[in-house]
Amino acid sequence: MEKTIAGKSVAVNEEGYMTDLSQWSPEIANELAKESNLELSPRHFEVLEYLQTQYKNEVPLTIRRVGASGVVDIKEFYALFPAGPLKISSKIAGIPKPASCI
Amino acid sequence: MKRLLILGAGTAGTMMANHLNKELDRHLWEIDIIDEREEHYYQPGYLFLPFDIYEPEDIIKPIKKFIPNSVNLINDKIDKIIPEENLVKMANGDQLHYDLLIIATGNDIAPEEIQGMKGSEWQKSVFDFYTFEGALALRNKLREWEGGNLVVHITEMPIKCPVAPLEFTFLSDSYFKDKKMREKVNITYVTPLSGAFTKPKATATLEHLLVEKNIHIESDFAIESVDNENKKIIDYGGREIPFDLLVTVPTNKGSEVIARSGMGDELNYVPTHKATLQSKKHQNIFVIGDATDVPASKAGSVAHFEAEILTENILRYIAGEPLKEEFDGHANCFVETGGGKALLIDFNYTHEPVEGTFPFPGIGPLRLLQESRMNHMSKLAFRWIYWNMLLKGTHIPFISTTMQEEGKHF
Incomplete structure (x- = not known):
């Protein structure tokens, strides 16, 4: 389905996760962040960029891997994206909801 | 004579020893299987042991009973694999050369991954039931426990048998009802997932059952530490859950042998092709069961379906034929x-x-x-x-290796 975010029409799934990363922009990220009551700082964007790189390299994401990445530790990851950090940050980064596995 | 070496005589390794004993030309191939333990544990029994449904003797038998006589069982500790030289080094210094290697070293709990988990309350008010010792200690605790807050908890995914913690929760509800003390027990199910299970339709059914049984669920809980003194678990977001009895499923990790060999990911699972079960790095190494990193459940049924496909792929590999990309994660x-x-x-x-x-x-x-x-x-x-x-590799009638789509309401 399509959704208008920051004045642009983007493809999303039924849970609101973007399905085409090429449509992502920082403006869209800011809008998506507002839906989760978050205001994005440069630090948030560093994490989003890391998540997008991992996604492009087809590395499955887990909280443990993010915590061991050197980009952010788990404590800070939770502080930046409270509650379910991996789900929320993936949504704002424009990548699919992490398959929390099996 | 060529040598096929199997590391680990648990569910997956034992099945492979039995399959290959029948299928390989035994004039050309020697089969060896290595395990440091002498006993085979029926791991699904760990779920029933704490509730006095099974006795220890129901779930432990000697490994050698299930290994064919014509397969050589080596009862010793493995130091590491040296894949570049096709060698397995034993802790006693022996070296075994292999032509084909099957890694079936499984996984185990690693409570030391979480601060305070293996602390002063370990096996006093903090228990696991993923080991025989843990399940037995928990049985003894439950026999005398007088009630309070029971917290059933999953540390992080993936874990062996992802439904087991839920089953444990349901069985405790029954157990306390039978003991006429259900009203003295609050049961809370704590999970790092967003719901009761990993798959949406089953989650809906299972959450309905939790409500029906008056079990409270706390989701999206990523544990940071166990506070032994105040008896509570604390997550990275600062959320705290008090317990009188904590039954936790600690982080699961693959074998230390894999870590020592430098062949695993951050949880010691071996990168494995998910449809053929061949190692992604070494053509003459295959991986089965809980030791792989394939995105299937870590469960005996999965190992069983994998074993049927892996047997065929090993025969194909030996014959120089292309491998079958058949394993579907069933x-x-x-x-x-x-x-x-x-x-x-x-x-x-x-x-x-x-x-x-x-x-x-x-x-x-x-x-x-x-x-x-x-x-x-x-x-x-x-x-x-x-x-x-x-374990003996007998085909179970009517149960297909790949999942059947007929008869299901997708």
Whole structure:
């Protein structure tokens, strides 16, 4: 389905996760962040960029891997994206909801 | 003479030893299997031991009983694999050369990954039931426990048998009801996932059961530490859950042998091709069961389906033929729901568990994703099948290796 975010029409799934990363922009990220009551700082964007790189390299994401990445530790990851950090940050980064596995 | 070496004589390794003993030309191939333990544990029994449903002797038998005589069982500790030289180095200094290697070293709990988990309350008010010792200690605790807050907790995914913690929760509800003390116990189910299970349709059914049994669920809980003094678990977001009795599933990790060999990911799982079960790095190494990193459940049923496909692929590899990309992640699990009933779920990499009939489309007799007594009886009967058919590599009638789509309500 399509959704208008920051004045642009983007493809999303039924849970609101973007399905085409090429449509992502920082403006869209800011809008998506507002839906989760978050205001994005440069630090948030560093994490989003890391998540997008991992996604492009087809590395499955887990909280443990993010915590061991050197980009952010788990404590800070939770502080930046409270509650379910991996789900929320993936949504704002424009990548699919992490398959929390099996 | 060429040598096929199997590391680990658990469920997966034992099945492979039995399959290959029948299939390989024994004039050309020697088969060896290595395990440091002398006993084979029926791991699904760990779920029943704490509730006095099974006795220890129901779930422990000697490994050698299940290894064919013509397979050489080596009862010793492995130091590491040196894949570049096709060698396995033993802790006693011996070196074994292999032509083909099967890694079936499984996984284990690692409570030391979480601060305070293996602290002063370990096996006093903090227990696991994923080891024989843990399940037995928990049984002794439950026999005398007088009630309070029971917290059943999963540390992080992936874990062996992802439905086991839920089953434990349902069975505790029944257990305390039978002991006429259910009103003295608050049961809370704490999970790092967003719901009761990893797949949406099964989650809906299972959450309904939690409500029905008055079990409280705390989701999206990523544990940071166990506070032994104040008896609570704390997550990275600062959320705290108090307990009188904590039954946790610690982080699961692959074998230290894999770490020492430099062959694993951050949880010591071996990168494995998910449809052929060949190691991604070394052509003459295959991986099966809980030791792989494939995105399937870590469960005996998965190892069973993998074993049938892996046997064929090993024969193809030896014959120089292309491998079959056939493994579909098939899992088939009975889920105990308490009160003498169980659910049955059947799923694979692409299809989540749904309602339907099994194994005969439209007929059953088993019903998928619905509670029934018949499912529970089948789960109990499975122990006999495990010891007498599954480990010996006997094909189980009517159960296909890849998941069947007929008879299911997608």
